[in-house]
Amino acid sequence: MKAVRLFGKEDLRVVEVEKPKPAAGEILVRGGAALICGTDVRMYKNGASVVPVTLGHELAGTIEALGPGVTHYREGMRVAVAPNMGCGVCDECVSGHTELCAELRALGINLDGGFADYFIVPAAAVSQGNVVELGEQISFQEAAIAEPLSCVYNSFERCHTQPGDSVLVIGAGPIGLMHAKLHKLAGAGRVMIHDINESRLAICKRDDESFITVGPDQPKERVYELTGGRGADVVITAASAPATQQFAFQVAALNARVIFFGGLPKGKEQVSLDTNVIHYKMITVTGTSRQSLRQYRQCLKLIDQGVLDVRGIITRTMPLEQAQEAIETVVRGEGLKTGFVMA
Numbered sequence: 001m002k003a004v005r006l007f008g009k010e011d012l013r014v015v016e017v018e019k020p021k022p023a024a025g026e027i028l029v030r031g032g033a034a035l036i037c038g039t040d041v042r043m044y045k046n047g048a049s050v051v052p053v054t055l056g057h058e059l060a061g062t063i064e065a066l067g068p069g070v071t072h073y074r075e076g077m078r079v080a081v082a083p084n085m086g087c088g089v090c091d092e093c094v095s096g097h098t099e100l101c102a103e104l105r106a107l108g109i110n111l112d113g114g115f116a117d118y119f120i121v122p123a124a125a126v127s128q129g130n131v132v133e134l135g136e137q138i139s140f141q142e143a144a145i146a147e148p149l150s151c152v153y154n155s156f157e158r159c160h161t162q163p164g165d166s167v168l169v170i171g172a173g174p175i176g177l178m179h180a181k182l183h184k185l186a187g188a189g190r191v192m193i194h195d196i197n198e199s200r201l202a203i204c205k206r207d208d209e210s211f212i213t214v215g216p217d218q219p220k221e222r223v224y225e226l227t228g229g230r231g232a233d234v235v236i237t238a239a240s241a242p243a244t245q246q247f248a249f250q251v252a253a254l255n256a257r258v259i260f261f262g263g264l265p266k267g268k269e270q271v272s273l274d275t276n277v278i279h280y281k282m283i284t285v286t287g288t289s290r291q292s293l294r295q296y297r298q299c300l301k302l303i304d305q306g307v308l309d310v311r312g313i314i315t316r317t318m319p320l321e322q323a324q325e326a327i328e329t330v331v332r333g334e335g336l337k338t339g340f341v342m343a
């Protein structure tokens with residue numbers, strides 16, 4: 001079978017590997033679709049903690065075989081698989097926050113993931129409920145979006161968005177678009193998306209006419225103009241640049257919630273901020289990373305029940321053989337989400 005493996009910095013290869021057999025408690029999944037994310041690009045550019053490793057943590061497919069002792073699942077079941085698993089016994093895991101476990105392991109990060117014809121779901125993930133059955137109407141591509149969408153949902157829950165709130169998302173990539181869509185769903189009065197990349201703004205606008213795009217020209221003035229001089233009630237940074245965090249405070253309204261969704265590159269995490277803005281404007285600042293299994297399942301429901309249409313987010317799919325081109329498409333920032341569809 002084929003697998004897209006990272007051997008080191010900028011060393012990605014499509015290789016033939018042996019089809020794995022599920023051991024006790026494990027599930028073997030035949031790949032359906034797997035999407036590329038910014039994390040994959042970071043690993044490609046900087047290398048990974050474990051190499052070689054098969055990338056791919058946004059996944060869905062069909063159960064091919066069950067290891068001894070696996071219950072609740074059956075062969076042929078269409079499933080989505082949450083990639084993160086905790087130790088299962090620490091306080092964080094027990095409270096439902098496996099994503100905060102100190103011993104976190106993840107498919108496609110430090111365990112072989114889903115850019116492959118088949119992949120193994122480890123026993124810990126199976127017993128924690130990472131494998132979720134799909135409804136008939138949801139495609140593998142849509143199901144694979146549940147992973148990044150639930151990272152966004154984690155952030156969304158901390159925004160405490162009320163109907164009528166004005167929301168500014170900084171960054172018009174696939175993640176930014178997902179933030180915008182969730183806030184629209186929550187009844188935000190104005191959903192503004194800011195980016196310097198006009199072609200990405202255009203894709204967001206095509207996805208939903210009601211989104212207000214704010215381009216590179218005098219964005220601060222534009223946000224104040226759009227909000228009657230108040231600024232935005234919710235500001236989300238969905239871009240990995242220190243300037244976006246500074247900009248967020250410049251356009252935040254009184255009592256605003258500012259969420260740092262995108263982390264910053266190593267060496268750039270020291271950012272100079274006017275903290276008096278937080279003080280005098282009574283701003284709540286928070287951040288989120290990854291997602292809980294509850295949030296992952298919630299997002300699968302949103303997609304499956306047609307509450308959130310995610311089809312416009314995937315702009316290109318390719319076979320595994322074209323992995324190099326696929327990752328370069330993402331590096332170039334072309335379209336929104338690129339993914340693999342397995343035969």
Ligand SMILES: [Zn+2]
Nearest residue numbers: 037038039148
């Ligand atoms: Zn991801």
Ligand SMILES: [Zn+2]
Nearest residue numbers: 087090093101
């Ligand atoms: Zn744990």
